[in-house]
Amino acid sequence: MAEFEVAATLDITPDVCPITFVKTKLKLEQLKEGEILEVLLNDGEPIQNVPRSVKGEGHKIVLVEKLDGKYRLLIQRG
Amino acid sequence: MLSFTEEQIIRYSRHIILPEVGGEGQKKINEGKVLVIGTGGLGSPVAFYLAAAGVGTLGIIDDDVVDLSNLQRQILHSTKDIGRPKVESAEEKLKALNPDIDVVVYRERLTSRNMMEIISGYDVIVDGTDNFSTRFVTNDACVMAGKPFVHGGILKFSGQAMTIVPGEGPCFRCIFKEPPQQGSVPSCSQAGVLGVLAGTIGVIQATEVLKYLLGKGELLVGRLLTYDALAMKFREVQVKKNPSCPICGENPTITELVDYELPACSIQDNKPFK
Numbered sequence: 001m002a003e004f005e006v007a008a009t010l011d012i013t014p015d016v017c018p019i020t021f022v023k024t025k026l027k028l029e030q031l032k033e034g035e036i037l038e039v040l041l042n043d044g045e046p047i048q049n050v051p052r053s054v055k056g057e058g059h060k061i062v063l064v065e066k067l068d069g070k071y072r073l074l075i076q077r078g
Numbered sequence: 079m080l081s082f083t084e085e086q087i088i089r090y091s092r093h094i095i096l097p098e099v100g101g102e103g104q105k106k107i108n109e110g111k112v113l114v115i116g117t118g119g120l121g122s123p124v125a126f127y128l129a130a131a132g133v134g135t136l137g138i139i140d141d142d143v144v145d146l147s148n149l150q151r152q153i154l155h156s157t158k159d160i161g162r163p164k165v166e167s168a169e170e171k172l173k174a175l176n177p178d179i180d181v182v183v184y185r186e187r188l189t190s191r192n193m194m195e196i197i198s199g200y201d202v203i204v205d206g207t208d209n210f211s212t213r214f215v216t217n218d219a220c221v222m223a224g225k226p227f228v229h230g231g232i233l234k235f236s237g238q239a240m241t242i243v244p245g246e247g248p249c250f251r252c253i254f255k256e257p258p259q260q261g262s263v264p265s266c267s268q269a270g271v272l273g274v275l276a277g278t279i280g281v282i283q284a285t286e287v288l289k290y291l292l293g294k295g296e297l298l299v300g301r302l303l304t305y306d307a308l309a310m311k312f313r314e315v316q317v318k319k320n321p322s323c324p325i326c327g328e329n330p331t332i333t334e335l336v337d338y339e340l341p342a343c344s345i346q347d348n349k350p351f352k
Contacts, residue, residue, distance in 0.1 A: 019087065019088060021095065022087055022091045022094050022095060025094060025100060025101065026082065026087065026094065026101040056097075057097055
């Protein structure tokens with residue numbers, strides 16, 4: 001697996017939709033184009049919705065990793 | 079750097095989600111300074127929605143007190159507010175809706191004397207007046223100061239709105255050269271107004287303000303939007319800058335602000351704002 005340099009990390013496991021996406025979006029706005037954001041999120045609604053919404057705004061999902069009961073997402077700012 | 083509190087993230091989440099807004103756009107709204115002239119029919123929905131949107135500094139000016147006959151359309155005020163200054167009643171509702179914002183209160187009448195000083199602190203000026211004198215003087219002042227002015231007006235079953243951005247399109251005087259002759263146009267108290275019109279037009283004005291602050295979309299510049307509630311039809315009238323406009327034309331003849339001697343709202347009911 002390729003290694004990515006993570007510019008920032010965000011834990012949205014305490015949040016529910018749509019705040020999960022809102023926080024992800026706000027964090028991505030703070031990054032420069034091409035930088036990677038690491039996001040920890042829950043199974044279910046968050047993993048179904050957040051990647052789709054993020055892609056809809058022109059960012060790239062570079063990694064989805066299933067951890068114990070949650071997910072680790074790497075998003076490259078578009 | 080964008081920094082929102084947890085509460086702000088939740089409060090403004092439906093804005094931030096919008097691709098055209100985002101955190102950056104919401105910051106622009108939060109940093110916006112808007113003056114709403116009048117806290118009556120139009121001013122109520124304008125100020126209410128702008129407060130909800132998080133406009134950081136909301137100036138409200140009105141020297142009137144709440145009257146029972148206002149409550150059919152001036153939704154910032156309640157029955158218990160009758161007799162209270164409108165700005166005081168309005169401030170209370172706006173702060174209750176959004177404690178995040180600063181409400182700057184002017185309990186006075188906007189005239190040629192205080193106009194320039196008051197508008198100087200704001201990014202956008204909103205027309206919520208019911209009298210032609212204030213409307214024309216505000217238009218002139220906004221042209222002189224280069225401030226955008228969002229016009230709105232309602233009467234009977236009709237309303238209209240237009241945004242004036244000095245230098246980019248016509249001003250109010252390009253279309254309506256001067257105030258109508260006294261008595262030629264009835265006021266709301268003489269002719270009546272369907273209360274809900276204030277909401278329809280006021281919300282269009284608030285939309286224009288938010289678009290201006292965000293720098294998104296097409297403003298009603300050079301487009302007079304008219305609304306007929308009975309027919310339920312909107313019309314758009316293309317309007318051009320008048321090269322001989324006395325205030326924004328090539329050779330302006332108005333070089334200083336002048337008030338017009340016009341009764342505000344009929345002879346019995348001489349109130350500056352509705």
